[in-house]
Amino acid sequence: MQKRELDDMISNLKDQMKNVDDGKVASKGICNYCKNSILGEMITAMGKVYHTDHFICKNCHAPLGTRAFYEVEGAPHCEKCYKASFCPICAHCAQPIADKAITALGKKWHPDHFVCTTCNGPFPNGQFMERDGKPYCERDFYGGFAPKCAQCNSSITGDCLNALGQTWHPEHFTCAYCHKAFGGDPFHEYQGKPYCEAHYNQVAGSICAGCQKPISGRVVAAMGKKFHPEHFVCAFCMSPLASNAYNENGGKCYCRGCHTKLFG
Numbered sequence: 001m002q003k004r005e006l007d008d009m010i011s012n013l014k015d016q017m018k019n020v021d022d023g024k025v026a027s028k029g030i031c032n033y034c035k036n037s038i039l040g041e042m043i044t045a046m047g048k049v050y051h052t053d054h055f056i057c058k059n060c061h062a063p064l065g066t067r068a069f070y071e072v073e074g075a076p077h078c079e080k081c082y083k084a085s086f087c088p089i090c091a092h093c094a095q096p097i098a099d100k101a102i103t104a105l106g107k108k109w110h111p112d113h114f115v116c117t118t119c120n121g122p123f124p125n126g127q128f129m130e131r132d133g134k135p136y137c138e139r140d141f142y143g144g145f146a147p148k149c150a151q152c153n154s155s156i157t158g159d160c161l162n163a164l165g166q167t168w169h170p171e172h173f174t175c176a177y178c179h180k181a182f183g184g185d186p187f188h189e190y191q192g193k194p195y196c197e198a199h200y201n202q203v204a205g206s207i208c209a210g211c212q213k214p215i216s217g218r219v220v221a222a223m224g225k226k227f228h229p230e231h232f233v234c235a236f237c238m239s240p241l242a243s244n245a246y247n248e249n250g251g252k253c254y255c256r257g258c259h260t261k262l263f264g
Contacts, residue, residue, distance in 0.1 A: 234258050
């Protein structure tokens with residue numbers, strides 16, 4: 001290239017720059033990064049224009065060119081910086097969530113990662129149970145955490161009755177002998193099981209041998225049996241007996257007078 005041609009090119013460039021400064025040549029816009037006029041190629045993004053080498057990630061300053069980017073508060077970020085700085089972390093896989101997210105239990109989840117903690121199954125109807133900040137399907141929640149009925153040993157999912165240090169389905173809290181519900185009647189405990197009054201005394205050995213009814217107060221022990229005091233009587237004259245003043249014959253108690261008359 002001749003010196004004259006080179007001088008002409010430099011002069012022409014100076015004229016162009018002067019024209020820009022004088023407003024005679026319209027620029028393509030003001031670069032949002034450097035705030036200078038754009039005469040050549042440019043990039044339009046987020047409603048702004050940039051010199052091609054000035055459209056960069058705000059965080060790491062890597063050129064973005066025509067690559068995908070993420071906008072945060074009006075500034076562009078490359079995918080790597082966006083995920084590292086702005087993406088929520090999935091509570092299941094601990095990886096960034098760059099797209100749609102599910103918010104539950106105060107955490108974020110990839111939509112396909114919001115699953116039962118035990119079986120990893122989804123929640124088709126969107127309903128789940130919570131334990132220690134973790135989601136569970138109804139089956140695994142009740143199978144793993146619900147109290148067990150002391151009678152049927154199955155999970156209690158509704159009303160629960162607490163008695164004898166155990167939990168029960170209300171309909172299963174019955175007499176361990178006759179299986180009748182107590183209703184409003186009291187129950188008695190024997191070896192960790194509930195009994196109605198009659199069968200408590202029967203299994204606990206407190207049935208009167210005279211009237212065959214439960215003994216709830218004072219008791220007389222004789223002949224290996226138990227009696228209401230008023231029912232411990234002579235088998236012949238029906239007079240009350242003292243627990244240490246009677247004679248036995250044929251499995252029956254007699255006062256000494258009757259025993260002598262009857263048996264010599």
